[in-house]
Amino acid sequence: MTKRYPNGFEAVKDLSLEIGEGELLVLVGPSGCGKTTALRMIAGLEEITSGDLLIGGQRMNDVLERDRDIAMVFQNYALYPHMTVAQNIAFSLKIARRPRAEIKQRVHETAQLLAIEEMLDRRPKQLSGGQRQRVAMGRAIIRKPQVFLMDEPLSNLDAKLRVQMRGEIDALQKRLAVTTVYVTHDQVEAMTMGDRVAVLRDGTLQQVGTPFEIYERPANLFVASFIGSPPMNLAQATIEQAESGLVVKVGDIAISIPPELAARNGLDAWAGKTLIVGIRPEDIYGITRKTAKTQAAIDVKIERVEALGASVLGYFSVDAAGPRAESVSAVPAEELLSDAPLTGFSGTSFCATFEPRAMLKPGETTGVALDLDRLHFFNPDTDAALLAEPAPKAKKK
């Protein structure tokens, strides 16, 4: 299946995506990034200003939504309140004037698939949120469409149910093997469900790739900061030429860079210049832990500790400015609050991961190791990642 639409309209700008047959593509981005608009354009609920939408090789721009063979799951479920669950699920078939026996058969199959057989005679208001969600899914599934569209289908559920339904939808999609476009603002949902993830911001596609690619090799500062929780540590740094090779200086921390890392990122060209360096919290860890071969150790003063159970996050500050707010922020620059730090320092807060048994306390000074292989470098002007070619680690996996 191919679909492509460069769109002149502001909400979605020149979005061009190809989605494979049976693939689950997640459109993710902050609210207002145009992901829902993009979905509605596929659905036919929104007109395509320019560009083409192709489904199964056919141009669909001027095809009525009902003839596109697309089913959609709405954020609010949008169940018909006066109809029973069975009638809700059967509505599309009834409109298509399918024989009564077939409708009955397919409603039964669908209900079985979703384990809602006992609720077929109830009305939506007698159902819990999770059950309504299933009915909404059923209404889409029964049609056996070419494409499923899901618009934040889990955002109205509580956290635990959301995790459960996430798995169920994923498994269901794999089983039915129907091409699916799934919209969410939740990066965890995007990472766990998508075969591929497309990150959108202000209507512009930032990066498309497998969750692994997006996480390991973010194409720019926005993707780097949006995907991952806690987010990637980012700070301005200067590259200096020392006798032993290149050194990256982040505030008063100086780390010498192994030549192959420098070569991979093309850092030679940046000697004497300022760029943005990034490292994920899990790649800065307490010195007690088993250490990677390419690592640098530094001493940091822990300011704040968050115990998560399986691990402990320690925050420390680095005496260097962060990236420009508009590079990483989800909201347009003019809506940003002034960046005055609440903690009363002018540097950037970094997050590191520690063993729970480390019994980390605020105020403590401790040694941490940085996995240099996992350093990310970004051009401060274009926000783009310097990484020219995939990291060797990513290749292996």
Add this chain to the structure above:
Amino acid sequence: MTATSRQLPAPGSARSRLGWRRVKKARAPAFKYTALLIFAVIVLMPVYILIVTGFKGVGETDPAHAWSLPSVWTLSAWHEAWTQLSPYMLNSLKLAVPATLLSTILGCLNGFALSKWRFPGANIIFTLFLFGMFIPYQAVMIPLTELLANLHFPAQLPRLALAHIIYGIPITTLIFRNYYATIPEDLMEASRMDGAGMLRTLWSVVLPISVPAFVVTIIWQFTSIWNDFLFAVFIITDPSQYPVTVALNNTTGSLVSAYNLQMSAALLASLPTLVVYILLGRYFMRGLMAGALKG
């Protein structure tokens, strides 16, 4: 267990404040109901006079004894009122039922188109509709009579019904448009995605959840058409075709006022609107939208 409960702090001030709140809570409904009762009595006093006078004989009905119960309860006034009014009641029924239904259906279609199937200029058209609501009957009396005469509608009641239908369109449109504005767009889109066209969506999705709007509109239209006097007076020229309101007015004698007859006639004339309220009122509050969304 006892030890822990004894350890619980029990500051007296807090408890007394709590107690005061409880007293206030208990008093609030008492005040409320007393006030409501007073207003109810004020509203019902004329109704009381209406009913007791209806049961009085002709000799008892002078205004000085309006408050007293009838010394002899008699149904003669009711009987007389019914014989006088019943043909006109039928006229009113023939007028109000079709006119109410037609104007309600038109309002429903208009409201749906104006809120859910928006077309360019929908807002301007809606504003123009609203203007219609503010045109007083008196202002259009003469042109309307001329127009209806030129339409060559032979029958008088259909003529009056036509006037009421057209005059009712703004208010019925307004009610339906505002009701449909509360129906989430998602529901319409879900129906579109399910393959339903505009009319199918209206029929299968929107109409079944429009009962509250229909009830409000029907009550409103029936009451105003049934109670209308002015249109009837200047559009109907054949006295046998008068609706009940005009007939009621004619029970007033020019010399002697038979209060008992007038009172019972007035009550009889207003019974159908009461019946409509009683029959439809219970659908009034039904929240049919519950459960459509996450709610």
